Amino acid sequence: MQTVTIGSDTIPAVGVGTWQWGDNLFWTYGKDYGVPQVKAAFDNAVAAGLTFFDTAEIYGNGESERLLGEFSRRVNRPLFIATKYFPFPWRFGTAVIEKAIDNSLARLQVKRIDLYQIHWPLHLLIPEKTLLKTLAKAVKEGKIKYLGVSNYSASQMRTAHKILADLGVPLVSNQVNYSLLVRKIESNGVLDAAQELGIKIIAYSPLAQGLLTCKYKNTNPPKGARQLDGRFGPKGLDQLQPLFRLLQDIANQQGRTPAQVALNWVIRKGAIPIPGAKNGDQALQNAGALGWELTDVEMAQLDRATGSYL
Numbered sequence: 598m599q600t601v602t603i604g605s606d607t608i609p610a611v612g613v614g615t616w617q618w619g620d621n622l623f624w625t626y627g628k629d630y631g632v633p634q635v636k637a638a639f640d641n642a643v644a645a646g647l648t649f650f651d652t653a654e655i656y657g658n659g660e661s662e663r664l665l666g667e668f669s670r671r672v673n674r675p676l677f678i679a680t681k682y683f684p685f686p687w688r689f690g691t692a693v694i695e696k697a698i699d700n701s702l703a704r705l706q707v708k709r710i711d712l713y714q715i716h717w718p719l720h721l722l723i724p725e726k727t728l729l730k731t732l733a734k735a736v737k738e739g740k741i742k743y744l745g746v747s748n749y750s751a752s753q754m755r756t757a758h759k760i761l762a763d764l765g766v767p768l769v770s771n772q773v774n775y776s777l778l779v780r781k782i783e784s785n786g787v788l789d790a791a792q793e794l795g796i797k798i799i800a801y802s803p804l805a806q807g808l809l810t811c812k813y814k815n816t817n818p819p820k821g822a823r824q825l826d827g828r829f830g831p832k833g834l835d836q837l838q839p840l841f842r843l844l845q846d847i848a849n850q851q852g853r854t855p856a857q858v859a860l861n862w863v864i865r866k867g868a869i870p871i872p873g874a875k876n877g878d879q880a881l882q883n884a885g886a887l888g889w890e891l892t893d894v895e896m897a898q899l900d901r902a903t904g905s906y907l
């Protein structure tokens with residue numbers, strides 16, 4: 598198993614995203630897939646060695662954490678579970694943060710959360726310092742092992758890193774949107790600052806929400822909210838045809854799928870992709886992003902083809 602380190606833990610170099618588990622606002626959970634499919638995703642992921650799962654208290658209003666707690670309780674091997682706290686503008690006071698941690702612990706059925714992330718850099722009623730201090734206290738109490746952030750800019754990441762360092766707690770990760778179609782972190786300083794500070798980049802939407810699997814066509818549009826995303830519309834798909842052809846060519850060359858190529862590109866860039874899996878087949882296929890490498894020439898071809906997304 599190809600691995601990376603977070604803090605002093607060794608985890609698989611690909612994680613499993615679980616926003617899809619229980620969410621019917623963006624995804625279509627409960628309509629065209631449900632518990633049996635996401636349970637198969639969990640089982641196949643673990644069987645393939647993908648033991649790093651990413652969830653959040655807001656996914657399916659707690660349902661993603663609940664399902665993950667139910668599934669993992671039956672598994673006899675260590676998992677690495679990351680969840681997130683959402684700093685809604687109406688949340689204030691430290692008690693609300695402590696309660697959120699306790700609620701996630703209960704839904705996940707664990708005594709300690711491996712990685713607790715601040716979902717978004719929103720600091721209206723709770724100043725960032727207060728939030729980080731409360732989280733650092735939870736680390737010292739043993740409720741959280743590592744702290745991370747999400748959607749933080751380079752300067753926000755530097756500030757959080759400094760506040761936590763002064764409290765004696767490391768900032769281990771920043772979870773951001775990163776894929777062949779969203780490459781902003783390579784040009785806006787996030788990737789460089791993360792490397793400099795020893796913070797891991799966790800790449801969300803590494804398949805651009807399914808686009809990079811090359812399965813969507815004008816005749817086969819996605820279900821749910823993605824229909825509102827122009828990239829999935831006729832014009833968007835048309836523009837992406839050259840990239841889809843390149844992904845397919847490289848996939849054929851490597852004996853892989855376009856999704857595995859897209860995920861391997863993220864790994865080669867030094868980030869940890871967490872593709873969302875709705876069913877067993879997707880989880881298994883995404884595990885196949887590990888154990889092989891795109892060549893330097895293929896990396897350069899993909900970089901050139903997606904330079905406009907920097």
Ligand SMILES: NC(=O)c1ccc[n+]([C@@H]2O[C@H](COP(=O)([O-])OP(=O)(O)OC[C@H]3O[C@@H](n4cnc5c(N)ncnc54)[C@H](OP(=O)(O)O)[C@@H]3O)[C@@H](O)[C@H]2O)c1
Binds near residue numbers: 613614652806874883
């Ligand atoms: N921190 C944040 O703000 C934030 C934001 C977004 C996501 N996330 C996290 O990142 C995870 C991944 O991001 P994401 O779900 O937005 O996008 P993604 O991983 O790029 O795409 C996931 C979707 O692609 C399709 N798919 C996945 N694997 C496939 C495969 N092997 N073959 C064919 N189709 C496949 C599935 O949808 P279809 O089958 O319907 O196409 C799946 O729901 C989430 O689950 C969540 O944990 C975090």
